[in-house]
Amino acid sequence: MSNASWKNEMKNKIEESFRNLQKFICSELENIDQKSLFKSDSWSRHDGGGGITNTISGGRIIEKGGVAFSSVYGPVTEEMKSQLATKGNEFFATGVSIVLHPQSVHVPIIHMNVRYFQMDQDVYWFGGGIDLTPHYVVPENAAIFHNDLKKICDHYNSGFYDKFKAWADDYFFIGHRNETRGIGGIFFDHISHENTSLQKEEILDFCLMLGRSFTEIYNKQVNLRLDQPVTEDQRKWQQIRRGRYVEFNLVHDRGTKFGLVSGGRTESILLSMPPTSMWEYNFIPTVDSEEHKTLDLLKKGINWLEFIDK
């Protein structure tokens, strides 16, 4: 088998496994939600490839959510050239992206993404991550989330968790608010055999493991506080926090910004937007309130694992 066709086979394998990952996650999320079902929207891209955007709304757990798969290819655009420090004429990119906005203020917003990028069959990398945005930060629950991620990371490389956790702290940061988006998680980009101890197939396996663990990790977070009653003030706080989510995604998120200016599919990119949001001038929670405690915990560099119940 020639080197070129092997790489092509690998590309197809990755695409297929991401496509299956989308199906698996949607099916699991429907089981968790027990009320709403996903609607599927297929689209194609003028210059090559396309995607399937699955959306859910009005559920028992999920107020608005999306699980998007895409596989696109074609000539490298000018925008890509200016953003990527690599040469090449043709690219291939495939990935799965998820954002779920829950009904209850006591259930966190979650985001997951795994992606693969390849250029002219010579250069490739994987990227992705999972991060959690609780409207109210409960350190013990954040610890459970981080511990789940650490276990997956440790299975592949004992240095991944610390590195990717710090990367998430830096990436999911709302500079103009001096707040992290939530309690972080893991984030990685441009990883390949060259800069890790892993073979390409092992990195794919790591991404798929993350993806296939996603629903279980999230379901745990859902059930931790789903039964808590919600007051009017808490519902307002949820709207304000959703506004911050909008601010992060539109002002800081590189994927969103790059997608929107480079002619990506707007409706799939903005799948991450919340169902509703609210802005109020200079809204500052009262001292010692639960809301204020949450703001104090939206900081980089917190070692959430310290909060694990022994």
Next chain:
Amino acid sequence: MSNASWKNEMKNKIEESFRNLQKFICSELENIDQKSLFKSDSWSRHDGGGGITNTISGGRIIEKGGVAFSSVYGPVTEEMKSQLATKGNEFFATGVSIVLHPQSVHVPIIHMNVRYFQMDQDVYWFGGGIDLTPHYVVPENAAIFHNDLKKICDHYNSGFYDKFKAWADDYFFIGHRNETRGIGGIFFDHISHENTSLQKEEILDFCLMLGRSFTEIYNKQVNLRLDQPVTEDQRKWQQIRRGRYVEFNLVHDRGTKFGLVSGGRTESILLSMPPTSMWEYNFIPTVDSEEHKTLDLLKKGINWLEFIDK
């Protein structure tokens, strides 16, 4: 009187006139609203200057609005150097910015800004504009708005309206939606004696005339359709359009983006955010609906003056 002190006197005059403009506009808007009053919030900037941010909410007409004055100065920052094609070590900037989000879907969102920028007493320019974002575009009402702006422009330069109207069409454009933000208005930047027929004092006078005409122009638009009843579907459409306003401001508006990354005062910059907003995956109004007609009119290059009732 030396040249330098004359320029300093002019700088003070501009600052003072903008400060008074803010007072005038807030007082007029309170008269129009007849229910809510502005709250005033003064702030100072670490590196020099400060501002007064006036906000109003829960009014009869205005659901959420802000009228901000600022006057800031200090060393030119790295971010400014990379954005401005001019040399200098010290800058001075003053301006008034307004965004009003009305209660009723039948009353348009409006934005107004006038600003003055000066560098090391050698280089200066004015910028500003007014643009209107109706949730439902009514061409005859858009014509009234544009005609009001044209009359002011024509008083100063017969070429201003056409030039600044086209500039607004280009500026207030949501590229990733292929929609204009609303029906435009006028927009201008970097204007000075060098590139207009006007003396510096006349350009200031033009900016002040725009500012002092603002409330009358807006009040006319308010009263045109204030009495129309609002259905649930229309209220939802308003939330969706507010979402587009958020998208424009956070993704495309140069002033907002520059302010947020350069360490501007976040709460004053994001005064433009709506009170609430909504996103729904791939929301497409039904053919022949009023909502669809509005989308068809969110295009560049429409000569609104053609719709004036003769």
